[in-house]
Amino acid sequence: MPRTDRFLDIRRDPHSDELLARGGDSGAHGFLQRAGLVAVVRVHETYHRAPTGLAGDDVSRLATDAVARLRTAGYHVDCDTGLDTDSRPASYLPLGASVAHLAERLREAATTGEAAQVLTELTASHDGVLAALEEVLTATAEFHEGLGQAVGPSIARRLRYLADEHLRVIRSDLPETRDQLADRHAPHPGRSTCTGEVPSTEQERSAVCACPPPPRTLPVPPRPMAAGPRR
Numbered sequence: 001m002p003r004t005d006r007f008l009d010i011r012r013d014p015h016s017d018e019l020l021a022r023g024g025d026s027g028a029h030g031f032l033q034r035a036g037l038v039a040v041v042r043v044h045e046t047y048h049r050a051p052t053g054l055a056g057d058d059v060s061r062l063a064t065d066a067v068a069r070l071r072t073a074g075y076h077v078d079c080d081t082g083l084d085t086d087s088r089p090a091s092y093l094p095l096g097a098s099v100a101h102l103a104e105r106l107r108e109a110a111t112t113g114e115a116a117q118v119l120t121e122l123t124a125s126h127d128g129v130l131a132a133l134e135e136v137l138t139a140t141a142e143f144h145e146g147l148g149q150a151v152g153p154s155i156a157r158r159l160r161y162l163a164d165e166h167l168r169v170i171r172s173d174l175p176e177t178r179d180q181l182a183d184r185h186a187p188h189p190g191r192s193t194c195t196g197e198v199p200s201t202e203q204e205r206s207a208v209c210a211c212p213p214p215p216r217t218l219p220v221p222p223r224p225m226a227a228g229p230r231r
Contacts, residue, residue: 003025004023005023005024005025005028006024006025006074006075007023007024007075007076007077008021008023008024008028008070008075008078009021009022009023009077009078010022010063010066010067010077010079010080010083011078011079011083012080018049018050019049019050019059019062020047020048021047021048021049021063021066022045024075028070028073028075029048031066031069031070031073031075032048032066032070033048034094035062035063035065035066035069036050036051036062036065036066037049037050037051037063037066038050038051050063060082060083063079063083064085064087067079067084067085068085068087068088068089069089071088072088072089072091073091099129102118106118106119108191109188110188111185111187112182112184112185112186112187112188113185115181115188116179119174119177119178119181122178123174123178125175130167130171130174133167134167134171137159137160137167138159138160140159141155141156141157141159141160141163142156144159
């Protein structure tokens with residue numbers, strides 16, 4: 001049975017004529033946002049709408065692009081006739097996927113050194129992920145300062161506060177964690193590779209290794225023979 005979170009509906013609301021995209025999982029929401037839609041978070045639902053102030057043709061173009069992106073990624077999309085398309089644009093891994101790969105490497109790290117090496121990609125003072133994030137926040141603040149709107153300076157101050165206070169705490173604490181791991185030089189007790197060697201403290205020297213035995217696999221019972229007609 002196909003997963004329901006792989007289905008989306010992109011249509012104009014019959015009452016408000018507003019373009020709305022409903023359904024999908026978090027991955028689909030990422031495609032919708034990259035196509036230009038805006039997320040609306042409710043208590044029981046997160047859906048997406050077109051940005052305000054767009055002309056009708058621009059809304060249709062945006063929605064058609066979203067349909068194409070989602071279908072390229074394997075989602076099932078129902079949409080208004082005018083939004084349907086056979087286009088399948090080339091897809092690329094988003095930048096966030098590279099950062100998420102660091103989490104996979106941490107889950108596979110077998111030693112403190114391997115974990116420290118992964119965290120270095122986050123904490124490197126010049127070109128680490130956190131340093132780049134601070135640059136993005138600062139650049140966004142500068143952008144708002146030049147917008148010339150009344151709300152711009154307040155948003156800029158908020159962004160600088162996030163960079164100077166909240167992000168700075170992470171940038172000071174996480175490198176310390178990384179350095180502690182780098183100094184430890186120890187295997188992870190739950191992820192170490194078995195070498196088959198018996199430690200010198202093992203009482204039973206006839207043992208092959210100190211690892212617990214693998215779980216016993218029960219034999220698979222033979223398939224029942226089909227009963228033929230009685231004579």
